[in-house]
Amino acid sequence: MSTVEKRHSDPERAQTRRQQVLDAAETCFRRSGFHGASMAEISKAAGMSAGHIYNYFDSKDAIIAAFVEQNVERVTAIMRNLEQQEDPLQAIVDDTARSVREHLERDTWALPLEISAEAARNPTIAAVVRDADARSRGQLRAMLKTARERHHLPVDDFALDGLVELVITLYQGLGVRVVHHPDLDAEALIARFRATLKALLFS
Known part of the structure; x- marks a missing residue:
């Protein structure tokens, strides 16, 4: 054999x-x-x-593609968990402290930043990353649409698309921020991050 x-x-x-x-x-x-x-x-x-x-x-490209797919699976699990919450929007706000601290840890942001850098110069990895982003973005959009409907909030394409992009940008930016300012005040950041999320999700 x-x-x-x-x-x-x-x-x-x-x-x-x-x-x-x-x-x-x-x-x-x-x-x-x-x-x-x-x-x-x-x-x-x-x-x-x-x-x-x-x-x-x-190849190493195949290894990176596997990491990207693992992240899609992680996001899928998060979305499924949120869908099961009584109020997914409030659940996101309530989870702010944990999620922000997690995104500030090197074990969380180091590899994604390396993959993003490679995607910026490698068309093969760029295609993998963009496909994964489209799938995860779609899951987030669907979850937010359903959750906002419960609160009778706008769910038109303009409102949803902008909200999805901004929420993703906020979290993805944390890794870059801690690289530039490793001694940032995490508690102050969490407080404003929570207020920002609440304003975004419930408007």
Whole structure:
């Protein structure tokens, strides 16, 4: 039986090995950047041969695409959880402190910033990122539309599209902000962030 056949015959083990590669790649990308981290470095960090890694990912682009897809799954889980809340809009506001602190942590923003930088110069990654963004943006839009309808708030395209883009921009900007100002006052930021979200979501 070939290596590929063995891999497909044991999907659970294959998924474990695949995640092992992703964990190693994330460490290497954070330390050395996308271009600075070689497949050899990633294979060493993963504890497997470079040839073995190519059984799961045929390039670093494929590894990045996997990270992007993981984030789509994370966003999907968040949207599903919000949809189950009695008041999703208030739930977003109430979660401000936790979500802002999470976005200010290096473990949260380091890899997305690296991927965004690569998307700015690599058309293949740009296409992956834009497709993922469109899917996640659509999920957020659908959730906000339903939640706003409960409050009898505007749900026309103009109102929803602007709201979706602004909410995403606020959260995505946190990683950039903490890079520029690592000693920012998180509590002051959270207070204004919460007030801003409440004003946006309920208007």
